[in-house]
Amino acid sequence: MKKDSLRLRLVFAITSLLFLIVLAISPAKNYFREYRSVQRDFRSLGMSRAKSLKAAQAYQKRPVAIEQVWLRDLDRVDRCTTCHLGVADPAMADAPEPHRLHPRTAHTPGDLERMGCTSCHAGEGLATVRPEAHGTTAEAESPMIPLAYLEAGCGRCHTSEKVSQASLLSRGRALMTRAGCYACHAVRSHEQFRSEAPPLNTISVKTGGEWIHRWLKDPSAVNPNATMPNFHLEPKEIEELTHYLFSRPVPRDLAAAIEKASAEPAGDAATGKKIFSESRCISCHTVEGKGNGSAPELSKVASSATPGWLLAFLRDPQAFDPVTRMPRYHFSDQESRDLVAYVTAEFRDFDAPKEILEPIRVNQTLAENGKKAFSRLGCFSCHDPIQGEATEKFGPELNGIGEKRAASLDFGKRTDLARNPPAWLAAKLENPRSFAAGLRMPSYGFNADDTHAIVTALLSLGSQPVPEAYRPPLSGSPAPIPGGAVGALIQRYRCLSCHQIGTQGGDISMAPLTHEGSKVQRDWLVDYLMLSFTIRPILEERMPVFRIPKDEAVLLADAIESFYVDPSIPEDPFAGRPEPDRNPVEGQRLYVTLGCRGCHIVGAGGGYYGPPLTDTSTRLKPGWIYAWLKAPQRWRADVRCPNYGLSDTDALRLTAYLGTLHGEKAGAKVGGKK
Amino acid sequence: MNTISLAPLERWLRGTAVFRSIVRHGASETNRNRSLIVFENLFLHVHPVKVREKTLRFSHTYWLGGVTLACAVLLVATGVPLMFYYHPSVPQAYRDMKELQYVVDNGVFLRNLHRWAAHLMVFTAFLHMLRVFYHGAFRPPRQFNWVIGVVLLIVTLLLSYTGYLLPWDQLAFWGVSVGTNMAREAPVIGEKIRFLLLGGNMVSENALLRFYVLHCVVLPVGLLVFLAVHFWRIRKDGGVQGPSDDAAGSIDEAGS
Numbered sequence: 005m006k007k008d009s010l011r012l013r014l015v016f017a018i019t020s021l022l023f024l025i026v027l028a029i030s031p032a033k034n035y036f037r038e039y040r041s042v043q044r045d046f047r048s049l050g051m052s053r054a055k056s057l058k059a060a061q062a063y064q065k066r067p068v069a070i071e072q073v074w075l076r077d078l079d080r081v082d083r084c085t086t087c088h089l090g091v092a093d094p095a096m097a098d099a100p101e102p103h104r105l106h107p108r109t110a111h112t113p114g115d116l117e118r119m120g121c122t123s124c125h126a127g128e129g130l131a132t133v134r135p136e137a138h139g140t141t142a143e144a145e146s147p148m149i150p151l152a153y154l155e156a157g158c159g160r161c162h163t164s165e166k167v168s169q170a171s172l173l174s175r176g177r178a179l180m181t182r183a184g185c186y187a188c189h190a191v192r193s194h195e196q197f198r199s200e201a202p203p204l205n206t207i208s209v210k211t212g213g214e215w216i217h218r219w220l221k222d223p224s225a226v227n228p229n230a231t232m233p234n235f236h237l238e239p240k241e242i243e244e245l246t247h248y249l250f251s252r253p254v255p256r257d258l259a260a261a262i263e264k265a266s267a268e269p270a271g272d273a274a275t276g277k278k279i280f281s282e283s284r285c286i287s288c289h290t291v292e293g294k295g296n297g298s299a300p301e302l303s304k305v306a307s308s309a310t311p312g313w314l315l316a317f318l319r320d321p322q323a324f325d326p327v328t329r330m331p332r333y334h335f336s337d338q339e340s341r342d343l344v345a346y347v348t349a350e351f352r353d354f355d356a357p358k359e360i361l362e363p364i365r366v367n368q369t370l371a372e373n374g375k376k377a378f379s380r381l382g383c384f385s386c387h388d389p390i391q392g393e394a395t396e397k398f399g400p401e402l403n404g405i406g407e408k409r410a411a412s413l414d415f416g417k418r419t420d421l422a423r424n425p426p427a428w429l430a431a432k433l434e435n436p437r438s439f440a441a442g443l444r445m446p447s448y449g450f451n452a453d454d455t456h457a458i459v460t461a462l463l464s465l466g467s468q469p470v471p472e473a474y475r476p477p478l479s480g481s482p483a484p485i486p487g488g489a490v491g492a493l494i495q496r497y498r499c500l501s502c503h504q505i506g507t508q509g510g511d512i513s514m515a516p517l518t519h520e521g522s523k524v525q526r527d528w529l530v531d532y533l534m535l536s537f538t539i540r541p542i543l544e545e546r547m548p549v550f551r552i553p554k555d556e557a558v559l560l561a562d563a564i565e566s567f568y569v570d571p572s573i574p575e576d577p578f579a580g581r582p583e584p585d586r587n588p589v590e591g592q593r594l595y596v597t598l599g600c601r602g603c604h605i606v607g608a609g610g611g612y613y614g615p616p617l618t619d620t621s622t623r624l625k626p627g628w629i630y631a632w633l634k635a636p637q638r639w640r641a642d643v644r645c646p647n648y649g650l651s652d653t654d655a656l657r658l659t660a661y662l663g664t665l666h667g668e669k670a671g672a673k674v675g676g677k678k
Numbered sequence: 679m680n681t682i683s684l685a686p687l688e689r690w691l692r693g694t695a696v697f698r699s700i701v702r703h704g705a706s707e708t709n710r711n712r713s714l715i716v717f718e719n720l721f722l723h724v725h726p727v728k729v730r731e732k733t734l735r736f737s738h739t740y741w742l743g744g745v746t747l748a749c750a751v752l753l754v755a756t757g758v759p760l761m762f763y764y765h766p767s768v769p770q771a772y773r774d775m776k777e778l779q780y781v782v783d784n785g786v787f788l789r790n791l792h793r794w795a796a797h798l799m800v801f802t803a804f805l806h807m808l809r810v811f812y813h814g815a816f817r818p819p820r821q822f823n824w825v826i827g828v829v830l831l832i833v834t835l836l837l838s839y840t841g842y843l844l845p846w847d848q849l850a851f852w853g854v855s856v857g858t859n860m861a862r863e864a865p866v867i868g869e870k871i872r873f874l875l876l877g878g879n880m881v882s883e884n885a886l887l888r889f890y891v892l893h894c895v896v897l898p899v900g901l902l903v904f905l906a907v908h909f910w911r912i913r914k915d916g917g918v919q920g921p922s923d924d925a926a927g928s929i930d931e932a933g934s
Binding site for chain 1: 769776
């Protein structure tokens with residue numbers, strides 16, 4: 005009995021001890037957490053770097069504790085600063101990680117409290133342990149954006165296509181628009197996206213069966229500027245689709261226009277050549293690779309479209325495709341005939357068989373199958389979008405693709421890939437169908453740089469819309485496009501295909517029209533619209549000669565003069581300024597010392613990077629010159645003209661000097677004074 | 679030596695009104711006093727006044743009921759602090775799991791203790807029932823307590839199931855989706871039961887709130903009530919029954 009009780013006590017003592025040890029494990033783990041030693045390291049590092057005793061004491065007094073930034077509007081807590089204590093500490097400028105000072109950016113150090121860390125870098129803000137915080141495990145909730153794709157972080161808030169200081173992101177987004185990703189994939193703020201793919205309702209009278217075969221097999225082999233991707237179609241599918249396309253009825257008015265055009269006599273190719281170069285077609289199109297490349301390559305166009313179709317299209321492109329970027333020129337009947345004669349004579353594929361433009365006899369069974377293939381392959385997404393039904397897209401939604409974790413991505417057969425989202429996205433772009441059998445995404449043939457840019461743009465797509473408080477201010481208000489006669493002219497000449505107005509428009513022209521009314525003189529503009537000439541010879545893209553009649557030019561110039569003005573640009577910059585500010589001689593001296601000559605031509609000499617300034621007084625308004633000189637980059641971020649930080653007086657003097665330049669004679673006069 | 683010097687103090691302490699209100703009996707080691715200690719204490723009086731020595735042996739019950747009870751106590755003890763850190767709302771619930779992991783001192787330990795104790799409780803409750811079954815302890819006079827035991831098992835399982843949803847992760851969501859879909863398959867009333875359980879037609883914030891209230895209030899209170907009856911019946915039925923072959927006679931003796 006006594007012995008038993010002693011043994012029991014021993015067992016009790018030992019198990020109690022074991023129990024205590026087990027209980028101590030958790031508090032011990034708690035005490036030895038990584039961030040505590042990191043903070044102690046920071047403390048000693050700070051003390052060794054402190055410039056004063058007081059600063060050193062401040063480091064010493066720092067308690068070891070979890071630090072966090074609470075982002076109320078984002079409903080997020082970032083504890084990254086628990087380990088990265090030096091992000092806003094200038095004394096930690098070149099300290100080793102994780103203590104180092106954050107490099108200066110548009111948002112650091114100013115916005116740390118407002119934006120935290122995960123707004124840009126992603127990762128798990130709540131976490132206080134490294135693998136989870138950085139999201140390096142496959143199960144990690146939100147992996148950090150790798151540095152190579154960091155601009156994706158900018159795109160989480162900056163949802164516009166162009167984001168200043170984020171060129172990679174902007175390029176990726178532009179590529180996505182061009183490739184038409186949004187036609188098949190739903191992405192927030194692109195609900196209204198409409199692909200630029202042409203409607204196919206006139207294709208049966210435009211081209212032949214052989215050409216459609218070649219095109220469907222590989223569009224980029226036919227036209228290097230093609231935006232249509234390669235669908236890797238089976239020969240059977242190509243045959244069926246061709247029959248289907250030829251079975252589609254042509255709208256009556258277009259059919260009549262084409263028929264009429266085909267019956268017209270051929271024009272004069274030599275005159276057509278002149279018109280072709282004068283009309284600046286290669287500001288958008290390419291001919292054998294030369295040109296802007298935003299419109300189709302033309303060097304083989306006569307082997308893809310019949311002369312009658314080309315002629316009818318040239319006369320009214322917008323009747324064929326209401327959203328085409330091609331302007332409607334004011335060619336006379338004869339001029340358009342000449343132009344088509346030149347194109348059909350010169351721009352043909354001499355290796356192509358004769359029957360490339362021969363229509364085919366439609367087989368109804370094949371056409372029926374082709375119709376099914378057309379919807380099965382999703383062709384309608386780009387070529388026949390159903391208006392108003394933007395919610396049902398052919399492909400999966402892409403919102404939130406940038407926040408996916410590797411574990412929720414289907415790598416399928418691609419066991420060769422690194423298990424992270426960028427690798428998955430890049431492989432999807434390079435070889436979309438390699439993941440599993442039956443996938444339908446076509447290949448776009450992006451090169452490595454394009455893929456990198458597009459992956460950056462994709463990683464910027466978050467699942468949640470940007471909260472009100474974090475929406476960046478719109479860069480430039482979306483200037484209105486007037487209605488009525490002026491609006492119709494802007495539509496007709498497709499000004500927005502090349503020029504930007506506010507946030508809309510293409511980027512072929514270097515001159516946005518948003519403030520054009522404050523910039524140029526009305527009379528000069530009327531002349532320029534009627535007969536546009538080269539302003540900057542260094543640029544390949546030039547304003548086409550639309551042959552705008554005088555009344556239309558006046559209407560447009562007046563509208564620009566009254567609509568597209570910036571109230572911050574003074575009408576008369578010299579108003580209320582003392583006399584010495586108007587001194588053109590001082591201004592000329594500045595012109596020489598600042599080296600303006602390097603880029604601009606005045607009189608006989610000067611560089612040709614910038615526009616010549618010879619006729620400045622008749623072209624530009626003084627208020628604009630002054631506003632430009634004060635801050636050239638305010639009007640376009642990528643302007644190369646240096647911002648010299650001129651004082652008001654210097655800017656005015658330079659304005660006064662430029663205001664004396666009236667063509668060659670006047671330039672010589674001022675020069676003569678010297 | 680010490681006891682001698684403390685004797686007057688102890689006498690004074692035992693004489694105070696407060697002490698006599700809490701401990702209402704003397705200290706003498708008599709049978710009567712021992713009985714009084716049990717009778718006059720709410721917590722002790724559910725237990726038999728006398729326990730046979732052989733029922734304390736491990737092989738008699740394998741302590742399975744005791745381990746189950748210990749788990750229940752541990753679950754309450756860890757569950758209450760967990761309630762301090764948990765919000766039964768959709769945006770917060772899962773984040774609170776993360777907070778336990780990342781910020782709360784010993785949070786992972788607390789949560790894991792709760793989780794493993796819950797698993798163990800279900801496991802030992804089943805073993806306990808098997809032990810009772812194979813020892814024939816469900817036979818009269820213990821037939822009523824067997825039924826109480828079955829109710830307790832169901833309450834335990836419901837506690838385990840309702841707790842499963844609370845982390846609000848994918849596992850929880852789909853686990854409860856599947857579970858409530860099974861309830862729907864019941865004839866006639868299936869749909870109604872599912873609607874009642876979820877407070878809607880899908881696993882949503884209403885379901886989370888319902889499961890939370892069930893898990894933290896309704897079911898624990900039910901467990902407590904039935905546990906009290908269970909222990910009281912053990913005492914009334916003559917204490918725990920072990921293997922029936924050598925103890926058969928003693929049951930009849932003890933049976934009231």
